[in-house]
Amino acid sequence: DTAVSQTPKYLVTQMGNDKSIKCEQNLGHDTMYWYKQDSKKFLKIMFSYNNKELIINETVPNRFSPKSPDKAHLNLHINSLELGDSAVYFCASSPRGRDEQFFGPGTRLTVL
Amino acid sequence: AQSVTQLGSHVSVSEGALVLLRCNYSSSVPPYLFWYVQYPNQGLQLLLKYTSAATLVKGINGFEAEFKKSETSFHLTKPSAHMSDAAEYFCAVSLTGANSKLTFGKGITLSVRP
Numbered sequence: 001d002t003a004v005s006q007t008p009k010y011l012v013t014q015m016g017n018d019k020s021i022k023c024e025q026n027l028g029h030d031t032m033y034w035y036k037q038d039s040k041k042f043l044k045i046m047f048s049y050n051n052k053e054l055i056i057n058e059t060v061p062n063r064f065s066p067k068s069p070d071k072a073h074l075n076l077h078i079n080s081l082e083l084g085d086s087a088v089y090f091c092a093s094s095p096r097g098r099d100e101q102f103f104g105p106g107t108r109l110t111v112l
Numbered sequence: 113a114q115s116v117t118q119l120g121s122h123v124s125v126s127e128g129a130l131v132l133l134r135c136n137y138s139s140s141v142p143p144y145l146f147w148y149v150q151y152p153n154q155g156l157q158l159l160l161k162y163t164s165a166a167t168l169v170k171g172i173n174g175f176e177a178e179f180k181k182s183e184t185s186f187h188l189t190k191p192s193a194h195m196s197d198a199a200e201y202f203c204a205v206s207l208t209g210a211n212s213k214l215t216f217g218k219g220i221t222l223s224v225r226p
Binding site: 004040042045056101104 | 155212216
């Protein structure tokens with residue numbers, strides 16, 4: 001009965017590789033988000049989708065490409081990984097017209 | 113633009129003592145304010161939120177926060193700390209509320225001494 005799930009939980013990869021992180025929510029929410037938490041635990045919004053439509057795109061390198069096949073899924077693909085991409089990535093969702101966001105458990109990405 | 117300031121990075125209290133975690137915000141319009149908690153190796157969980165209704169907001173696990181417009185503050189309190197409260201606490205602000213992005217403070221680590 002997991003609400004917001006992410007796979008994988010841990011991801012270790014080499015510089016230059018391409019990787020994807022998947023997010024699924026079974027809450028029936030319309031809006032989904034990706035946040036990045038750096039090594040100092042600072043959280044920053046990356047993207048937001050509402051009903052598969054991109055509504056927030058912060059100043060994120062274009063190596064990062066979100067994809068929403070349906071409103072229950074928001075995946076994050078990262079090309080040409082760099083050392084600075086090492087972080088914990090959190091997916092979140094919120095119901096239509098509501099302000100609280102529900103977070104997934106996070107994916108810890110380590111780029112070597 | 114909106115922002116959140118959480119002074120200090122670490123607060124340590126004794127079990128049973130008052131918990132006070134400070135949050136000040138900057139916003140050009142009436143803000144929506146939130147406190148989230150992050151336990152080790154977990155995602156964020158909403159503790160409470162202020163959305164222009166009552167200025168004193170009660171949340172889960174005995175936490176509450178008071179919105180003070182004159183001080184642009186939204187401090188989090190709990191009368192009696194429990195060991196299980198040890199975690200990272202984040203204050204966040206959004207402008208429009210529904211389906212808008214959260215801007216987080218840098219977080220405060222709460223330690224609880226036996």
